[in-house]
Every structure is written in C-alpha cells, then in structure tokens.
Amino acid sequence: xxPLRYFVREGLHIVGSNRKISFLATGVIALALFFLGFFFLxxxxxxxxxxxxxxxxxxVVYLHDGAEGDRxxxxxxLASRGFVRRFAHQSxxxxxxxxxxxxxxxxxxxxATRDNPFSASYELELDPGHxxxxxxxxxxxxxxxxxxxxxxxxxxxxxxxxxxxxxxxxGIALGVLLGTGAIIIVTNVVRIATLVHRDEIEILWLVGAPxxxxxxxxxxxxxxxxxxxxxxxxxxxxxxYHFFVLQVRSNFQVLWNFLALxxxxxxxxxxLMAGGIFCGLAGSLLxxxxxxxx
Amino acid sequence: xxxxYHVFKxxxxxxxxxxxxxxxxxxxxxxxxxxxxxxxxSTLLRLITRAEIPSAGQxxxxxxxxxxxxxxxxxxxxxxxxxVFQDIKLIARKTIFENIAFIxxxxxxxxxxxxxxxxxxxxxxxxxxxxxALPHQLSGGEQQRxxxxxALINHxxxxxxxxxxxxxxxEMAWDVMTLFDKLNMKGTTVVMATHNRQIVEMMKKRIIxxxxxxxxxxxxxxxxxx
Ligand SMILES: Nc1ncnc2c1ncn2[C@@H]1O[C@H](COP(=O)(O)OP(=O)(O)OP(=O)(O)O)[C@@H](O)[C@H]1O
Ligand SMILES: [Mg+2]
Numbered sequence: 001x002x003p004l005r006y007f008v009r010e011g012l013h014i015v016g017s018n019r020k021i022s023f024l025a026t027g028v029i030a031l032a033l034f035f036l037g038f039f040f041l042x043x044x045x046x047x048x049x050x051x052x053x054x055x056x057x058x059x060v061v062y063l064h065d066g067a068e069g070d071r072x073x074x075x076x077x078l079a080s081r082g083f084v085r086r087f088a089h090q091s092x093x094x095x096x097x098x099x100x101x102x103x104x105x106x107x108x109x110x111x112a113t114r115d116n117p118f119s120a121s122y123e124l125e126l127d128p129g130h131x132x133x134x135x136x137x138x139x140x141x142x143x144x145x146x147x148x149x150x151x152x153x154x155x156x157x158x159x160x161x162x163x164x165x166x167x168x169x170x171g172i173a174l175g176v177l178l179g180t181g182a183i184i185i186v187t188n189v190v191r192i193a194t195l196v197h198r199d200e201i202e203i204l205w206l207v208g209a210p211x212x213x214x215x216x217x218x219x220x221x222x223x224x225x226x227x228x229x230x231x232x233x234x235x236x237x238x239x240x241y242h243f244f245v246l247q248v249r250s251n252f253q254v255l256w257n258f259l260a261l262x263x264x265x266x267x268x269x270x271x272l273m274a275g276g277i278f279c280g281l282a283g284s285l286l287x288x289x290x291x292x293x294x
Numbered sequence: 295x296x297x298x299y300h301v302f303k304x305x306x307x308x309x310x311x312x313x314x315x316x317x318x319x320x321x322x323x324x325x326x327x328x329x330x331x332x333x334x335x336s337t338l339l340r341l342i343t344r345a346e347i348p349s350a351g352q353x354x355x356x357x358x359x360x361x362x363x364x365x366x367x368x369x370x371x372x373x374x375x376x377x378v379f380q381d382i383k384l385i386a387r388k389t390i391f392e393n394i395a396f397i398x399x400x401x402x403x404x405x406x407x408x409x410x411x412x413x414x415x416x417x418x419x420x421x422x423x424x425x426x427a428l429p430h431q432l433s434g435g436e437q438q439r440x441x442x443x444x445a446l447i448n449h450x451x452x453x454x455x456x457x458x459x460x461x462x463x464x465e466m467a468w469d470v471m472t473l474f475d476k477l478n479m480k481g482t483t484v485v486m487a488t489h490n491r492q493i494v495e496m497m498k499k500r501i502i503x504x505x506x507x508x509x510x511x512x513x514x515x516x517x518x519x520x
Contacts, residue, residue: 003399013387203383206345207444208372209400 003213011220014193022225025182025189029229029279030236032178033272037237039171040268045261046164050157052260059084059124059134059152061141065092067120070146077144078122081137083130092118102254119148179279186225186283190218194287211289219284226280230273238263295321295452295483296342301351303337303507311337313507315351319485321451323514324478326494327487329504335487336380338504339456342485343375344368356452373397376445380456380487382437384429384444390416391425394444401448415443418473434461442470446477453477455486459493471497 015022061078063070071089078087090098095118126134131154138152194201204214241263249256264272296319303312311334319325327335340346341353344360353360356374363371384393394415395408403411416422419439421432429437438461445453453474459467471493478484488494494501500514 006399200385200387203385204396205369206343206372206377206379206383207397208369208375209396210369211366213400 003216006213007216007220010217011224014197014217014221015224018193018196021189021192022228025186025225025280025283026228026232028178028185029182029226029276030232032175032182032279033230033233033275034236035178036171036175036275037233037264037268037272038240039167039174041237041241041264043164043168043171044264044268045259046160046167048260048262050160050164053157054128057126057128057131057134057154059126059138059150061122061124061147062149062151063120063122063146064148065119067146067148070144074122074144074146077141078124081133083127083133085125085127087122087124090121090123092120095119095121175275179275182229182279183283183286186222186280187286189225190221190284190287193218193221194289215289218287218289219281222280222282222284223277224280225283226276226278227273228276229279230276233272233276234269295319295323295356296485297352297354298338298341299352301338301341301353302349303334303341303346304349310507312341312348315504315507315509317502317509317512319483321483322478322481324475324484324497324499325486325514326497326499326501327485327504328489328494328501331489333504334507335504336456337507339377339454339485339487342454343372343377369400373401373448374450374452376448376450376453378438378441378445378453378455378458380460382441384437384440386429389426389428390421390432390440393429393440394447397444397448411447412443415447416440418446419443419470435463435466438462439466439470442473451482453482453484453486455484457487457489459488459490467493 061074063074075087078084099118134152135154138150141147141150201214241261245261248259248261296317298315298317301312301315302310304310315334315338327338329335337346341348342355342360344363347361355371358371360371384390385396388396391409391412394412398408398411399405412425413422416425419442421436421439421443424432424436429440432440438458442455442458445455455474459470462470467490474484474486475497501511502509502513503511
C-alpha cells in the first residue's frame with residue numbers, strides 16, 4: 001500500500017520548511033525547461049513560416065521595359081508547364097501602386113524621384129514539390145525574349161530548414177545540460193532536507209517505519225519541485241510570448257499578418273511538465289538514503 | 295526472548311560501553327537493568343532493538359539473529375518491540391495522536407480504528423484529553439507517558455523501556471509500574487532500565503546490575519535459555 005496522502009502532506013511540509021532552497025531548485029528546473037521550451041517556441045513558429053512559404057512558392061519573371069510584344073509568346077511558355085498553377089501579369093504602374101499601399105511612408109520617398117523604378121512582371125504560383133523542374137524552367141525563361149530576370153529562390157528555404165533543425169537540437173542540448181545541473185541541485189536540496197529532518201527520520205527508523213515511509217516524502221519533495229519548475233517555465237514562456245505578440249501586433253502590423261504566430265501546443269507543454277517531474281524525481285532518487293541509526 | 299553471547303560495544307576512540315555481556319531473558323520475564331549513569335544500560339537496550347550493532351558477539355531476539363536480519367525486515371522486527379526511549383523521541387511538529395497513530399497507519403489500520411485505539415491507549419496513561427496537543431505543549435512527565443503509550447499501541451510481545459519513570463512523580467511512576475506489571479502478567483516480556491531503587495526493591499523482579507559495561511550481578515541468571 002502506498003500512503004499517497006501521507007507522502008503528499010509530508011512532501012509539502014518538506015518543500016515549505018525551507019522555502020529559499022525550494023525556490024532555488026524550482027528556479028533551476030524552470031530555467032532548464034524554459035530554454036528547452038523557448039527553442040521549441042522559436043523553431044515551431046519558424047517551421048510554420050517555412051511550411052507556409054513552401055506551400056505558396058512563387059516565381060517572378062521581370063520583363064524588360066517595352067517588352068509588350070514578347071508577352072504573347074511568353075504566356076504560351078508559361079502555360080505549357082503543369083506545375084505552374086496560375087500566372088498573373090503586373091504592369092510597372094501596378095507594382096508601383098502596390099508598393100505605395102504596402103509602405104505608405106516609403107511611397108513618399110519614391111514620389112520624390114518621380115521615376116518609376118518598378119518593372120512589369122509575371123507572378124507565377126507553383127505547385128509545391130517541383131523544385132528541380134522549376135529551377136530548369138527558370139534557366140529556360142531567362143533565355144526567353146523580353147525577360148530581364150527570373151526570381152526563384154529555394155536555397156534560402158533549405159537554409160531556413162537547416163537553421164530550424166540546428167536551433168532545435170541546440171535547444172535540446174542546452175535543456176539537457178541545464179536539466180542535468182537541475183538534477184544535481186535537486187539531489188543536494190534533498191540532502192539538505194534530510195539533514196534538517198534527521199531527528200524525525202531517526203525516530204521513524206527506530207519505531208519501525210518501513211523505508212518507503214521515510215523515502216516517500218522526499219520523492220514527493222522532488223516531484224513537487226519539478227512540478228513547480230515546469231509550471232514556472234510555462235508561465236515564463238507564456239509571458240514572454242504574449243509580450244512579443246503584443247509588441248509585434250502594435251508595432252509591425254504587416255509582420256504580424258505574415259507571421260501567424262502560435263504558442264506551444266498542449267503536448268509540448270505536457271512534455272515540459274513531465275521534464276520537470278523527471279528532473280525532480282531523478283534528483284531525489286539520486287540521493288542515497290542510508291539508515292541514520294546505524 | 296533475548297539471548298546475548300559475549301557482546302562487546304566500543305565507541306571510538308576507546309570507550310568500552312559494554313564488555314563481554316552474556317545474558318538470557320525468557321519469554322514472559324520482567325527484568326530490571328540497573329547501574330550507575332554511564333554503566334551501559336541504554337547501550338545494551340539499543341543493541342536489542344538493533345538501533346546499534348555490537349562490536350562483537352551475537353544477539354538473538356525472539357529467535358532471530360539480530361545481526362543477520364535482512365535490512366528490509368528490520369522495520370517489521372522493530373515493530374515487534376515496544377520501545378520507550380530515555381530521551382522520549384516524539385516528533386515535535388506532530389500531535390500526540392499523530393505520533394502514536396503513525397505506527398498503526400504503517401500497519402494499514404483504518405483511520406477510524408486508529409482513533410479508537412489511540413484514545414484507549416492514551417486513556418491508560420491518563421492523557422486521552424491531550425490527543426491534539428503538540429509534544430512541546432506537554433510537561434516532561436506527560437511526554438514520557440505519551441512515549442509509553444506509543445510503545446504499547448502495537449501490543450508488542452517485548453517491551454524495552456529505558457528509564458520510563460525518569461520524569462514522573464512517585465504516584466505516576468507507580469501507575470506506570472502497575473501498568474507494566476499487568477502487561478507482564480498477560481505475557482509481555484519487559485526489560486526496563488532504571489535508577490529508581492525504590493521501584494526495583496518493591497517490585498521484586500529479576501535484577502541485572504551493570505558496572506562499567508559488565509554484568510556484575512544477576513538475580514535470576516541462567517546459563518542457557520530453557
Ligand atoms: N554514541 C556514543 N558515542 C560514544 N560514546 C557513547 C555513545 N553512546 C554511549 N556512549 C558511552 O557509553 C557509555 C555507556 O552509555 P549508556 O548511555 O549506555 O549509559 P547508561 O547506563 O544508559 O547511563 P544513564 O543511566 O546515564 O542513562 C558511556 O560512557 C557513554 O558515554
Ligand atoms: Mg541510559
């Protein structure tokens with residue numbers, strides 16, 4: 001029989017009887033989990049961005065000034081490829097107006113120059129998953145009459161992808177490193193708690209309390225510290241996330257529309273809590289209990 | 295019930311608390327352990343409950359070799375012995391009820407039953423009205439009676455009492471002795487260390503006298519257990 005009520009009550013007492021030290025341990029666990037969660041938060045959102053961009057891959061074909069005569073042939077070429085979902089022509093004037101709408105303050109700067117720096121272009125929407133063919137198509141288009149330049153860039157998506165990968169593993173490594181530190185600290189916090197309660201522990205041994213009655217409360221202490229650390233890390237992450245969201249939304253409206261930020265999903269949060277419990281429990285288990293009476 | 299063969303206990307650096315103690319206590323006996331302060335009475339009692347391990351010699355309690363006990367069996371072994379410690383040893387932050395009921399809850403006794411039994415045992419020592427007090431709210435003598443109640447809660451076949459009347463007035467001390475005598479008559483083996491000459495003389499029980507760690511006198515000694 002596991003006397004859970006007894007463990008919880010005694011565990012709470014132990015945690016409460018040395019608040020400074022309990023807070024220290026909770027803080028260290030929270031820090032480890034915070035970094036882990038922080039990197040997950042960043043990489044999750046970067047991944048969302050990456051996926052969104054992969055889904056709406058674009059190729060932009062810029063035309064020479066006065067290449068109106070080449071458009072008919074060019075559109076035939078564009079229509080010939082299955083992975084080109086659709087294409088749309090944009091005149092130099094339209095490009096100019098669009099820029100002014102998007103960046104009103106910069107529009108004035110352009111106005112002063114009076115010369116329209118934009119070119120007419122075709123915007124191609126591509127089906128995802130045809131990157132190789134699209135690159136070949138880009139080379140072909142660049143040689144086609146009337147075409148000044150073709151913008152089609154997937155290298156940076158690849159770079160973003162490896163960056164996300166790197167960040168994620170960096171976060172995990174940092175979390176594991178700090179987590180190990182947290183475990184060591186919990187072990188010592190439990191050691192201190194057993195010293196503080198050594199008289200009680202001795203009495204319990206002497207009256208014949210089974211080891212689990214003596215050990216249990218200190219395991220509970222570890223679990224409680226871990227739960228506290230997990231909760232604290234999530235609070236910190238949520239706080240920072242909401243602060244960031246608020247800043248972006250009020251100061252960078254365009255960026256906000258484009259980013260579609262999201263907080264960590266519930267399974268990840270549960271994972272952080274589990275990580276906290278793991279640190280606390282492992283730390284407590286690592287402390288070697290010996291009968292003090294011998 | 296208790297068999298000790300050539301038991302020694304040294305403490306560093308060179309304190310010889312017990313030297314070559316051999317003694318046998320039968321089931322159902324009542325034994326007083328006497329001797330000057332520092333003679334080794336408490337040490338001997340601590341060896342019986344395996345609170346400490348002898349430096350040499352063998353100890354059998356209730357047929358079990360105390361030294362060879364599997365560590366996982368020690369708690370059960372200790373619960374078969376009721377111990378009144380010389381320094382009382384109550385858990386300071388727990389109520390009188392909790393201090394005593396703990397042993398019952400370890401054994402899986404339901405809470406309602408715990409309440410009944412703790413009340414009864416406290417009534418026996420006249421402290422049933424102080425169940426919810428903390429140890430420091432009781433007088434020294436009251437605390438000692440709580441310690442006695444805790445030792446008895448489990449109906450142990452063996453009662454080890456180290457100076458259980460030390461803090462009690464004469465009347466109260468006799469109450470406790472009457473209680474011990476009754477328990478003894480019902481079959482409990484009692485080993486009690488005491489300085490109280492009057493009690494020892496009036497009770498007319500077996501006396502083991504220790505001096506400087508050696509048994510110098512034993513009014514009921516036997517060579518081997520029956
Ligand atoms: N843990 C210990 N470390 C060192 N010496 C000890 C320890 N426990 C007891 N002693 C010594 O062993 C000797 C016997 O002590 P013990 O407590 O058994 O005496 P006692 O007969 O119970 O005395 P009292 O009547 O005062 O309780 C004493 O000299 C004491 O100082
Ligand atoms: Mg003593």
